[in-house]
Amino acid sequence: MSETPESDAAELELPRAIALAWGIAANPQRGPKREMSVERIVEAAIEVADADGLAAVSMSAVAARLGFTPMSLYRYVTAKDDLLLLMQEEAVGLPSEASRTAGDWRAQLTALYDGQVARYVRHPWVLDIPITGSPVTPNSAAWMDAGLHALADTPLSHEERLSVMLLVTGLARWTGIVFAGYARTQREADVTAAELTAREDALFRALVTEDAYPHLAAAIAAGVFLDDGDPFRFGVERALDGVAAYIASAPHPAAPPSAAERDDDSALLADKRYREAQKAVRQAERALRDARKAARAVAREARERLRRQN
Known part of the structure; x- marks a missing residue:
C-alpha cells in the first residue's frame, strides 16, 4: 500500500505555515476563546x-x-511571515473550472490568466508579498496543476510546459x-477610469513633443492612452501565438500503445540493443x-543585423 501525501509530509520538518496550509499541523491545546482559530485570524488579516x-x-x-x-494569536500563528503565507493562500483561492474545461490548451491558459488577474485586482496587496520561491501550498499547487493540465x-x-505556465x-x-495600481489611483483621486486616462492623456500631450519623442507623440496623437480596451490582451495573445508555433514545430508523440503493445514493450526493455536505440x-x-533553439537565435541575430544595415 502506498503512503498518503500526509504520511509522507509528516516525516518532514515542515514550517508551521506550510503544515497549516495543508491541514496537517497540530492545533493548540487551548485558546482564549472557542471562536479563535487559524481560519478566523487569516480572515481578519485579509480584511x-x-x-x-x-x-x-x-x-x-x-x-x-x-x-x-x-499574544493570543501566537498560539495559532507563530510568526507574521506565516500569517502572510496563509493570507496569500486564502486570497489566491483555487483556479476556476474554466481553466480546465474552456476548450483547447490556449483557451484554458487564457482562462487561467484571466482568473489570476481577477484575483490580483480583488486583493492587490498579494502583489506586495515578496516572491522568495514557489509557495508549497495547496492552492498554489492547484494553479500550477491547472496550467500543466492545459498543456498535457x-x-x-x-x-517546456512549466515554462509556458510561468510565462502566462x-x-x-x-x-x-498595473490594473491594481490604476484602481488604487482611482480610489485615492475619486475619479473614474475614463477620467484618469483622460487626465494622463492631457499630461502626455502637454509634455511630450514631436521633436523630442516623435514615435511616442505619434502614438499619443492616435489616442492610444484613450483606448478603453485591455492594453495587455494583445501581448498575451501574441505570446500564445509563439507557443502555438513552437508546438506546431515540436515532435508529435505517438498514439498511446495498446495493452498488447505495452506487454511487448516490457519484454523489449530487457533487450540491451533496444534500450540503446531508445x-x-x-x-x-x-x-x-x-x-x-540555435536556429531561432541565429534568426534573431540576422534580423538585428538587417535592421542596423537599414
Missing part, C-alpha cells in the same frame, strides 16, 4: 489588508480586529500590478530541440 494594504497588517492590528490580545496533450516536455502567470502578475532516439530529439 485589514483589503481595507488598508499589506503594510497595515500586524499581529496587533489583527488581534484588535478580533478583540483579543496580540501537447508534445511539449514537462520542462508572469504576464498575469504584471497585468495585475536512448539514441531521446538524444536525437534533444539535439533537434537544441538545433531549433
Whole structure:
C-alpha cells in the first residue's frame, strides 16, 4: 500500500505555515476563546489588508480586529511571515473550472490568466508579498496543476510546459500590478477610469513633443492612452501565438500503445540493443530541440543585423 501525501509530509520538518496550509499541523491545546482559530485570524488579516494594504497588517492590528490580545494569536500563528503565507493562500483561492474545461490548451491558459488577474485586482496587496520561491501550498499547487493540465496533450516536455505556465502567470502578475495600481489611483483621486486616462492623456500631450519623442507623440496623437480596451490582451495573445508555433514545430508523440503493445514493450526493455536505440532516439530529439533553439537565435541575430544595415 502506498503512503498518503500526509504520511509522507509528516516525516518532514515542515514550517508551521506550510503544515497549516495543508491541514496537517497540530492545533493548540487551548485558546482564549472557542471562536479563535487559524481560519478566523487569516480572515481578519485579509480584511485589514483589503481595507488598508499589506503594510497595515500586524499581529496587533489583527488581534484588535478580533478583540483579543496580540499574544493570543501566537498560539495559532507563530510568526507574521506565516500569517502572510496563509493570507496569500486564502486570497489566491483555487483556479476556476474554466481553466480546465474552456476548450483547447490556449483557451484554458487564457482562462487561467484571466482568473489570476481577477484575483490580483480583488486583493492587490498579494502583489506586495515578496516572491522568495514557489509557495508549497495547496492552492498554489492547484494553479500550477491547472496550467500543466492545459498543456498535457501537447508534445511539449514537462520542462517546456512549466515554462509556458510561468510565462502566462508572469504576464498575469504584471497585468495585475498595473490594473491594481490604476484602481488604487482611482480610489485615492475619486475619479473614474475614463477620467484618469483622460487626465494622463492631457499630461502626455502637454509634455511630450514631436521633436523630442516623435514615435511616442505619434502614438499619443492616435489616442492610444484613450483606448478603453485591455492594453495587455494583445501581448498575451501574441505570446500564445509563439507557443502555438513552437508546438506546431515540436515532435508529435505517438498514439498511446495498446495493452498488447505495452506487454511487448516490457519484454523489449530487457533487450540491451533496444534500450540503446531508445536512448539514441531521446538524444536525437534533444539535439533537434537544441538545433531549433540555435536556429531561432541565429534568426534573431540576422534580423538585428538587417535592421542596423537599414
